[in-house]
Amino acid sequence: MINISVFIHKTAEVSKDAKVGAGTKIWNHAQVREKATIGKDCIIGKSSYIDMNVVIGNNVKIQNFVSVYDGVILENNVFVGPSVTFTNDLYPRANSTSREWSKTLVKEGASIAAGAIIVCENTLGKHCMVGAGSVVTKDIPDYGIAYGNPAKLKGFVCECGHKLSEIVNKNNLNILYRCTSCSKKIKIPVEDFNKLIC
Numbered sequence: 001m002i003n004i005s006v007f008i009h010k011t012a013e014v015s016k017d018a019k020v021g022a023g024t025k026i027w028n029h030a031q032v033r034e035k036a037t038i039g040k041d042c043i044i045g046k047s048s049y050i051d052m053n054v055v056i057g058n059n060v061k062i063q064n065f066v067s068v069y070d071g072v073i074l075e076n077n078v079f080v081g082p083s084v085t086f087t088n089d090l091y092p093r094a095n096s097t098s099r100e101w102s103k104t105l106v107k108e109g110a111s112i113a114a115g116a117i118i119v120c121e122n123t124l125g126k127h128c129m130v131g132a133g134s135v136v137t138k139d140i141p142d143y144g145i146a147y148g149n150p151a152k153l154k155g156f157v158c159e160c161g162h163k164l165s166e167i168v169n170k171n172n173l174n175i176l177y178r179c180t181s182c183s184k185k186i187k188i189p190v191e192d193f194n195k196l197i198c
Contacts, residue, residue, distance in 0.1 A: 071101035
């Protein structure tokens, strides 16, 4: 079911069995498979591939040449940079008959920079940020910034995207940061703070 306010470029291929929300734009040569669900006001960039059963929330921006495979859920307001690839099989074989794909969850407001690879069975936390070219092999906590191969937690970011550096309070449970850019206060659990690799 495709809403009449959806823009689909004439070269895009969108299954009639996909669900696409109002205001979404699907650009050149993109492919959206059957039973995929895309929310409202999304952008699906040029030559991107959205597999069967993928679930994409509202206001998600998927840049050019992104592959999103069965088993992936992108919550609202997620940004996926150019050429990002999600995997869905930890034991890939050409002759495999398994249809049990591994899951990946990208929580609300997360950003994944260009060229990153997201290995399946991991969760990317709310408003976290993944650096360009990184290979994500483990969970990233809410507000975490991770980069490298494999990606390691290097700090925390505000919802505005700037790195958090000013600690205003700490106790045995939480570290309270204040963003020096927008002044928002962000609470980070001590257990996540202790995962930092500087």
